[in-house]
Amino acid sequence: MSSVEPPEHVRSTFGLRETVPIPLGADWDGGWRCGDVVLSPVADHARAAWSAKVRETLTADGVRIARPVRATDGRYVVSGWRADTFIGGSPEPRHDEVVSLSMRLHAATAALERPRFLVQPPVAPWADVDVFVAADRAAWEQVPLRAVKGQFEPVTDDGRTSVELIGQLATLRKPVRSPDQLVHGDLFGTVLFSGSEAPAITDITPYWRPVGWAAGVVVVDALSWGGADAELIARWEDLPEWPQMLLRALMFRLAVHALHPRSTAEALPGLVRTADLIRLML
Numbered sequence: 001m002s003s004v005e006p007p008e009h010v011r012s013t014f015g016l017r018e019t020v021p022i023p024l025g026a027d028w029d030g031g032w033r034c035g036d037v038v039l040s041p042v043a044d045h046a047r048a049a050w051s052a053k054v055r056e057t058l059t060a061d062g063v064r065i066a067r068p069v070r071a072t073d074g075r076y077v078v079s080g081w082r083a084d085t086f087i088g089g090s091p092e093p094r095h096d097e098v099v100s101l102s103m104r105l106h107a108a109t110a111a112l113e114r115p116r117f118l119v120q121p122p123v124a125p126w127a128d129v130d131v132f133v134a135a136d137r138a139a140w141e142q143v144p145l146r147a148v149k150g151q152f153e154p155v156t157d158d159g160r161t162s163v164e165l166i167g168q169l170a171t172l173r174k175p176v177r178s179p180d181q182l183v184h185g186d187l188f189g190t191v192l193f194s195g196s197e198a199p200a201i202t203d204i205t206p207y208w209r210p211v212g213w214a215a216g217v218v219v220v221d222a223l224s225w226g227g228a229d230a231e232l233i234a235r236w237e238d239l240p241e242w243p244q245m246l247l248r249a250l251m252f253r254l255a256v257h258a259l260h261p262r263s264t265a266e267a268l269p270g271l272v273r274t275a276d277l278i279r280l281m282l
Helices: 008-013 045-055 095-109 128-138 157-170 211-225 231-235 242-259 265-279
Strands: 022-025 031-034 037-041 081-085 181-184 206-209
Touching: 045 081, 045 206, 095 181, 095 211, 095 231, 128 242, 157 242, 157 265, 181 211, 206 211, 211 231, 211 242, 211 265, 242 265
Parallel strands: none
Antiparallel strands: 022 031, 031 037, 037 081, 181 206
16 A cells, blocks of 8 residues: 555644654555654454444564554544554565464464454455455355346456456365454555564454465465465464365465456466465365
């Protein structure tokens, strides 16, 4: 997400009137550093406010967590902007460490209740968040993408290939018994590393799925676009129902690719290679 500089009235409401914003880029969702605080644009108010409230008190073993900064009137989100404490670091291809962080983080989020917004279906006209809701459901519903039939038709060759591949992979699914809980479903490329310090997260992208699925999304992303070695799959094979978690994570990413208007054809070959690897496990 890119953004223009945070407006003066937003900075003022967060008590940052005297600071000069410095752009931080994708590491902070297009955020701007104002002293020790980062202002970031939010894609969805309800999710941003929920994440801020959770991160205010959440602790996880070996994980640095950006704490929210409330506005002077107590709000977490002001005119489409949130504020968080700045944490140093940047994403690195330390894929196993990200999976490990995922397991520790989700041990801490296991007691969280399911937010009401995670029960709501995607609503037209679609925003970015609706794309991810629809893609998530596609990996689990009996007929993938049935929920968006009539609202979406792929118009590119790679979009049609994605839908065809989802249909093929769906026939390989088996019932799973792993319990659903609150998980962060977008850890690849968002975890910040700084030398030997504990890795850090700046936000939580919530899904109500098994812990193994969230780890599977990290692995699918790392294999498809992060240059990870194929042995990454085997190194985490002790996770419950691992082949099926990977399968559903792959279907989710393929559905995002098919549905998202900003998807590019260059992203598909990596997903196809990952599909070949996962099929060998099934």
